Structure formats: C-alpha cells, structure tokens
Amino acid sequence: MYVSFLALHIPDGFLSTEIAIVGWILVVPILAYALRQTKRHLGERQVPFLGVIAAFIFAAQAINFPVAAGTSGHLLGGALAAILLGPWAATVIMVAVIVIQALLFQDGGLVVMGWNIINMGVITSFTGYAAYIFIKRLMGNRSGSHLSGAFFGAWLSVVVASLATAIQLAFSGTVPLRLALPAMASVHILIGVGEAIITVGAVSLLLVLRPELLTSGEMAPGKKGAYFTVGGILLVLFVAALSPFASMNPDGLEAVAAQGGFLQLGENPVYEIFPDYVFPLIQNEAVATFLAVGVGAMIVFVISILIGRRAARPQGVPK
Amino acid sequence: MHFNLADQYHHRESIVHGLNPRVKVLGVVLYIFAVGLLPEGEWLGFLLYFLFLIISYQLSGLEFFFVLRRSLIALPFLLAAFAIPFTTPGDEWMKLPIIGWTITETGAIRFASIVIRAWLAVQAAVVLISTTRIPDLFWSLSALGMPSILVSTINFMYRYLFVLADEVLRMLRARSARSPRLPHKPKPPVLWEGRVAGSMVGSLFIRSIERSERVYSAMLSRGFDGRVLVKRKFKMKQTDWIIMVAVIAFVFMSQGLIHLR
Known part of the structure; x- marks a missing residue:
C-alpha cells in the first residue's frame, strides 16, 4: 500500500557525507527551538495532539486524485499543517512524519535525514505559512482570502523545497546544478499545483465546518519571524545556487561540451524539455531558473487570488 | 490497513534480534556513514560491505529476497541521478544507439557507485527495521539523545x-x-x-x-501528568559490547585499508 510520491525524499548515498553532516548541524537547533515553542503553546496536550496530527498528515498523503496520463495529484502537507497549526508545530509534525517514513518504510535516508527534515519540514512549513499570511494581509477581510493564501502557500512550499533539494544534490556533486535546478523546478511547479488544489479543498471545507480552527492556526507562535525566515531561506538558496561551490565539481557542461559528445545534447533534447527556463539573454541556468520560478510565482499568485474569489462562491455540481 | 511492514520478522530469535536496539541503531548509522565514505569505483570495498550485510542476514535469519524486495523503495529517486553518466566529463565509454548520447567512463562509474551506496544503505535500514520491535526502536532513539x-x-x-x-x-x-468512472460519460x-x-x-x-x-x-x-513512562528498558550485555566493537572495528579497518592503499 505504501508508495513514495515525491522526488523530495533523498535516500542515503545521494548526498556526500560532509553535506549530510551539515544538514544535521542545521536541524538540531531549529528542532530544539520548534519543540520549545510548541511546548509553550500547547503544554502537556502537545504529545497526543501533535502525534495524532502527524498520523493525519501521513494518512492524508494517501488521498490522491487523477490528473492526467496516469499521474495523480497528492499532498505533502507541510503548508497545510502550517496554515492550521502555525509553522513551529508544523515543523515538529513533519519531523515525526519524516522519521517514521525513513525508519519504518525506508522512504528517505537515515544519514541524510537532516536535509529531508529541512526541505520537507522547515522549508515547506515556513514558506507555506508566510505566503498564506502575506496574501491574507493583502486581501484583508474579503471572502476567499484564506483560499487564495492556501493555494499560493501550498504551491510555493513545494517549489522552494524542490529548489533546495536540487542545490543539495549539486553541492554533493551528484547532479550538476544546471541540470538539477531546472529539472526539479519544472517537475515540482506541476506537483505544486496538485498540492495547492488539495490544500484549498481542505481549507474551504474547514472554513464552512470549523472556521475557528483556521483562526487558532493564525494565533499559533511563529507569525512574527515568518517573513524573515522565508526571506533568509530564499536568500541562502539564491546565494548557494550562484556560489562557486555549486559548480566546483568538474561537471560543468563546458568541460563535456569541449569533447563534443554532450554539446549537441546540451543544445537539443534536454533543454527543449524546459524551454520556459532558458531565457535568451541569461547564460547562467541557476539565475534563469530562479527568474523563471519568480515569474511562475507571480502567475500563480494572480491565479490564486482569482481562484480564491471564485471558490468562495457557493459551489455546485459540475455540468 | 495492510502496510508492507516487517512485523512478521520481529518475533524470531537470533543474535541480531536480541541485541540492544541502541547498538543496532548506532551500528546501522555508522555503517551507512562508512558506505558514504567509500570512494567511487571502489568495487572491492562495495563487495566487502555487501558481504558484511550477508553476514548480518545469516545472523538474523532474514531471507535475502525479502530484503531485496523492501530495498527497492529508493529506486524512483534514481531519476535524480539519471543525468550523471552523460554529464560527467571523461573518456567516452559507449554511445547510446538511437539517441546518440555519450556515456563517459567516469560518469558510468559515478552513477554505479551512487546506486550501490544507496542500495547498501537501504538494506542496512531494512535489517534494522526487520529485527527490532517498533517500541524498542523508539526507546533507543531517546536513549541516543533524541528529546x-x-x-x-x-x-x-x-x-x-x-x-x-x-x-x-x-x-x-x-x-x-x-x-465511479462510467464508460461513455465525460x-x-x-x-x-x-x-x-x-x-x-x-x-x-x-x-x-x-x-x-x-x-x-x-x-x-487515567492520571497523565505530562510524563510518558516506558516499561521496557535495555542494559548493555556482553554480546552487545562484542557486536558494537566488532562493527566499529570493521568500519575503521575497512576504511583505513581502502583509503591508505
């Protein structure tokens, strides 16, 4: 029954040992802080509450819907958890989910788990939450602001997490950045739409049945620093993608292109899969991908506002 | 719901089943670390680490094919490594017949090494999960310092x-x-x-x-006051120490041999 859905669970062996250790060094203080915040907020209720909700996220990942050509949309859940419970509680929940997936189902590695927690726990929770409260503040009390925020937050969370995964793979020398970044981004821009649709569906049902749950999510700790955290994450990703480390390993396409074999490949098949990402005037694929994701984010931003307004109207049966 | 879990193997009796779960978790993490440190193309090293796994199957009474089936879960992620054979610079090794992409020798070696490392690591994790009861596994996490x-x-x-x-x-x-999806309906x-x-x-x-x-x-x-109590606790026994020392010795000696050669 158990199937791994997203290309975000990095298995052991795909990251270099040094990079894996760096991930753990980053995770330990973040996790300690997240636990302190949730403990202050929830008290001794924390353990059963977060435990059951973590099981909920795990189970909800099995709910899917057919999209096209045998692929299906499904949920990662970090953004939804953050919208409903605040980013710190969502981080703890996603840690529990990732630990269970790695230990019990071997989905995601043990030694590289630090990065899996950062990508699928910390990054999804915080980007999802920050985008959600940003749109909510922008639209004010208009109906549909929750839904627009949920759509944009869920989409952005998956895309940013995929960029981070690509950069870690590149730093480890597993895949060259100029391939990993556009490939991961293009796949997850689509996967993110599935995530966004399900998240909007969940939030719109909760708005009707239990609107107080959404209000309590906004009261949860983590609101103050959310923008700064996400700004920091995006800045680090951008700098990392441009840094010489990312292309330090001799995998640069030029070296191969010099031999001729890969030159045609570079010009023809692979990059034609991602025509949207190759901006004619920009030579650096990392910059091009970030630009493309930025433009994509603006488009999705507009779509989310439209969707929120439309979905806020009473829904009927499809014709 | 039926998950493809390994519970049916938990109740067997063997040296590995009887080990202190803390030793098993530490050993597996150490093993995966060591596999990650093996250089690319170090086939003898990979073979040595695979033999180590085979010994642990023998000691724990697990069937190889069961572990093999479970270890396939990491396969989809191979897509992320798909480009390696084509993009790594090096001497041409072979050309794909129809599309004409060139596979370099270093690229092929790197790809194979990543696949083998990932596969060995997953197998070690499968041995851990198949021989350890889940509550004991969680106990060992707190014994190893998880909050x-x-x-x-x-x-x-x-x-x-x-x-x-x-x-x-x-x-x-x-x-x-x-x-339901009805035929002839949109x-x-x-x-x-x-x-x-x-x-x-x-x-x-x-x-x-x-x-x-x-x-x-x-x-x-029922009287919950914020503390979660655990009944089963483990002490380090003689076998635990022996196995622990054996795993550490194996890892250090093999890494020393491989890196100093």
Missing part, C-alpha cells in the same frame, strides 16, 4: 497511523462507490476532483482533531 517529547510524539503517531490509514481507506472506498473536471480530494483531507483533519481531544481526555482521566 523525549519528540520520541513520544513519534510514538503516538505510530500508534494512530493505522487507525487513520483505515479511516482514509474507508473514505477512498466511499468516494469510488459514489463517483470525465469530471480535474479541479473538481482535486477539490473533492481536498474536502476528504479536510474532513480527515476534523476527525483527527476530535480524536486527539478524546485521546487527551482519556489520558487525563
């Missing part, structure tokens, strides 16, 4: 995982009973189907919140 509040959360998650998974299974069955729009899936997630969330409230009040009524 106890996090371990308890994970423990709770595991306990309600199957309950909520059953809930999902019922919801999925209800959905397919009420909106497909419903994707957005609508997505919204239905989202509503299912939302109602599952409400049920989970309500369940967690019931669970918490049941705990309070």
Whole structure:
C-alpha cells in the first residue's frame, strides 16, 4: 500500500557525507527551538495532539486524485499543517512524519535525514505559512482570502523545497546544478499545483465546518519571524545556487561540451524539455531558473487570488 | 490497513534480534556513514560491505529476497541521478544507439557507485527495521539523545497511523462507490476532483482533531501528568559490547585499508 510520491525524499548515498553532516548541524537547533515553542503553546496536550496530527498528515498523503496520463495529484502537507497549526508545530509534525517514513518504510535516508527534515519540514512549513499570511494581509477581510493564501502557500512550499533539494544534490556533486535546478523546478511547479488544489479543498471545507480552527492556526507562535525566515531561506538558496561551490565539481557542461559528445545534447533534447527556463539573454541556468520560478510565482499568485474569489462562491455540481 | 511492514520478522530469535536496539541503531548509522565514505569505483570495498550485510542476514535469519524486495523503495529517486553518466566529463565509454548520447567512463562509474551506496544503505535500514520491535526502536532513539517529547510524539503517531490509514481507506472506498468512472460519460473536471480530494483531507483533519481531544481526555482521566513512562528498558550485555566493537572495528579497518592503499 505504501508508495513514495515525491522526488523530495533523498535516500542515503545521494548526498556526500560532509553535506549530510551539515544538514544535521542545521536541524538540531531549529528542532530544539520548534519543540520549545510548541511546548509553550500547547503544554502537556502537545504529545497526543501533535502525534495524532502527524498520523493525519501521513494518512492524508494517501488521498490522491487523477490528473492526467496516469499521474495523480497528492499532498505533502507541510503548508497545510502550517496554515492550521502555525509553522513551529508544523515543523515538529513533519519531523515525526519524516522519521517514521525513513525508519519504518525506508522512504528517505537515515544519514541524510537532516536535509529531508529541512526541505520537507522547515522549508515547506515556513514558506507555506508566510505566503498564506502575506496574501491574507493583502486581501484583508474579503471572502476567499484564506483560499487564495492556501493555494499560493501550498504551491510555493513545494517549489522552494524542490529548489533546495536540487542545490543539495549539486553541492554533493551528484547532479550538476544546471541540470538539477531546472529539472526539479519544472517537475515540482506541476506537483505544486496538485498540492495547492488539495490544500484549498481542505481549507474551504474547514472554513464552512470549523472556521475557528483556521483562526487558532493564525494565533499559533511563529507569525512574527515568518517573513524573515522565508526571506533568509530564499536568500541562502539564491546565494548557494550562484556560489562557486555549486559548480566546483568538474561537471560543468563546458568541460563535456569541449569533447563534443554532450554539446549537441546540451543544445537539443534536454533543454527543449524546459524551454520556459532558458531565457535568451541569461547564460547562467541557476539565475534563469530562479527568474523563471519568480515569474511562475507571480502567475500563480494572480491565479490564486482569482481562484480564491471564485471558490468562495457557493459551489455546485459540475455540468 | 495492510502496510508492507516487517512485523512478521520481529518475533524470531537470533543474535541480531536480541541485541540492544541502541547498538543496532548506532551500528546501522555508522555503517551507512562508512558506505558514504567509500570512494567511487571502489568495487572491492562495495563487495566487502555487501558481504558484511550477508553476514548480518545469516545472523538474523532474514531471507535475502525479502530484503531485496523492501530495498527497492529508493529506486524512483534514481531519476535524480539519471543525468550523471552523460554529464560527467571523461573518456567516452559507449554511445547510446538511437539517441546518440555519450556515456563517459567516469560518469558510468559515478552513477554505479551512487546506486550501490544507496542500495547498501537501504538494506542496512531494512535489517534494522526487520529485527527490532517498533517500541524498542523508539526507546533507543531517546536513549541516543533524541528529546523525549519528540520520541513520544513519534510514538503516538505510530500508534494512530493505522487507525487513520483505515479511516482514509474507508473514505477512498466511499468516494469510488459514489463517483465511479462510467464508460461513455465525460470525465469530471480535474479541479473538481482535486477539490473533492481536498474536502476528504479536510474532513480527515476534523476527525483527527476530535480524536486527539478524546485521546487527551482519556489520558487525563487515567492520571497523565505530562510524563510518558516506558516499561521496557535495555542494559548493555556482553554480546552487545562484542557486536558494537566488532562493527566499529570493521568500519575503521575497512576504511583505513581502502583509503591508505
């Protein structure tokens, strides 16, 4: 029954040992802080509450819907958890989910788990939450602001997490950045739409049945620093993608292109899969991908506002 | 709900089953670290580490094919490494017949090495999960320094995982009973189907919140005061020390041999 859905669970062996250790060094203080915040907020209720909700996220990942050509949309859940419970509680929940997936189902590695927690726990929770409260503040009390925020937050969370995964793979020398970044981004821009649709569906049902749950999510700790955290994450990703480390390993396409074999490949098949990402005037694929994701984010931003307004109207049966 | 778990192997008796779970977790993590440190193309080293696994199968009475089947879960991620053979600079090794892409020798070696490392690591994790009872595994996490509040959360998650998974299974069955795909009827729009899936997630969330409230009040009524107590505890026995030292010695000696050669 158990199937791994997203290309975000990095298995052991795909990251270099040094990079894996760096991930753990980053995770330990973040996790300690997240636990302190949730403990202050929830008290001794924390353990059963977060435990059951973590099981909920795990189970909800099995709910899917057919999209096209045998692929299906499904949920990662970090953004939804953050919208409903605040980013710190969502981080703890996603840690529990990732630990269970790695230990019990071997989905995601043990030694590289630090990065899996950062990508699928910390990054999804915080980007999802920050985008959600940003749109909510922008639209004010208009109906549909929750839904627009949920759509944009869920989409952005998956895309940013995929960029981070690509950069870690590149730093480890597993895949060259100029391939990993556009490939991961293009796949997850689509996967993110599935995530966004399900998240909007969940939030719109909760708005009707239990609107107080959404209000309590906004009261949860983590609101103050959310923008700064996400700004920091995006800045680090951008700098990392441009840094010489990312292309330090001799995998640069030029070296191969010099031999001729890969030159045609570079010009023809692979990059034609991602025509949207190759901006004619920009030579650096990392910059091009970030630009493309930025433009994509603006488009999705507009779509989310439209969707929120439309979905806020009473829904009927499809014709 | 039936998960493809390894519980049916937990009740066997063997040296590996009887080990202190802390030793097993440490040993597996150390093993995966060591596999990650093996240089690319170090085939003898990979073979040595594979033999180490075979010995652990023998000691724990696990069938190789069971572990093999479980270890395939990491396969989809290979897509992420798909480009390596084509993009790594080096001497041309072979050309793909129809599309004409060139595979370099260093690229092929690097690709094979990553695949082997990932495969060995997953197998080690499968041995751990197949020979250790889940509560013991969680106990060892707190014994190794994971904050106890996090371990308890994970423990709770595991306990309600199957309950909520059953809930999902019922919801999925209800959905397919009420909106079947009929032949000659147009497909419903994707957005609508997505919204239905989202509503299912939302109602599952409400049920989970309500369940967690019931669970918490049941705990309070039984005297819960914020502490989670564990009955089973493990002490380090002689075999535990021997195996621990053996694993450490294997890792250090093999790494020393490989890197100093």
